[in-house]
């Protein structure tokens with residue numbers, strides 16, 4: 027299969043050069059999950075790990091980056107959420123620690139953040155939810171983009187990965203490296219997106235059951251048991267309260283979220299909270315619910331954020347083995363096509 031692995035390396039060359047790793051596969055940041063152990067395991071295996079800053083304070087992020095650097099000498103990134111109140115301080119922490127790649131998630135980068143990240147020498151990766159926004163981000167100097175479809179775990183947009191890839195790759199893949207995310211569980215899909223012009227891919231769900239991942243054993247068991255149809259998008263119950271949908275395994279926690287939306291919508295009605303505060307309350311709710319499941323192992327009432335590729339997660343195994351399977355499948359698919 028060496029022709030397949032050579033072809034894979036060639037198709038990934040732009041992505042690996044950009045990330046500074048061997049395989050252009052990113053382990054997308056997952057709050058509470060993507061901490062020093064998973065991130066260093068991913069980077070040590072030749073892929074690209076990304077720390078999820080989530081709601082961490084600058085001091086906590088600083089400690090997490092230092093601890094990750096103690097576990098790997100390979101490059102890794104840090105994912106920052108744009109609405110974090112201390113975004114500037116978090117950017118400065120990344121700069122002081124010499125982080126090479128910053129990923130901005132959760133909406134368009136606020137004024138000044140792009141310049142601040144680039145001034146630190148770091149490469150900036152942003153999520154592009156639509157073609158017009160992708161072009162705008164490229165014009166603003168973003169170095170690479172992630173396009174993520176609604177098959178993904180966690181917060182999702184309305185469009186599937188296959189449609190986003192067809193709509194966007196032909197128009198932006200020349201300008202910047204583009205990483206495709208959402209619903210990828212096997213290497214055949216990786217090969218297909220690379221052939222369509224992607225520089226690499228980003229997976230989350232597939233890495234949750236890595237041996238090195240600190241998620242609670244109950245959380246991992248729920249992933250191993252689940253099939254694609256169990257990973258459902260949350261429903262917005264009040265049209266006045268726009269809530270970004272979240273894809274997670276169905277459980278009682280979904281009902282708790284519906285109740286939370288009602289409570290926040292009522293507070294909005296009665297003028298007890300403003301819209302921005304209402305939306306922030308919803309986001310805090312998710313962070314707390316995810317922690318409850320990932321750290322405490324309460325898989326009934328916590329949030330089991332997972333993508334549709336969860337059906338392809340069948341056992342706990344070392345991260346390097348998962349990465350090796352994905353690249354072998356991709357290489358074999360490319361070799362078959364060449365033959």
Ligand SMILES: Cc1cc2nc3c(=O)[nH]c(=O)nc-3n(C[C@H](O)[C@H](O)[C@H](O)COP(=O)(O)O)c2cc1C
Pocket residue numbers: 053054055056057059078080105131132174177178179180181207208209210228229230231232330331332333334335
């Ligand atoms: C449990 C979980 C938590 C996540 N948390 C975050 C996050 O904090 N920030 C972020 O940008 N993406 C987050 N994501 C999205 C992942 O980074 C990644 O893009 C996504 O999982 C890719 O799709 P897949 O799940 O189909 O592989 C999360 C995904 C999961 C499954």
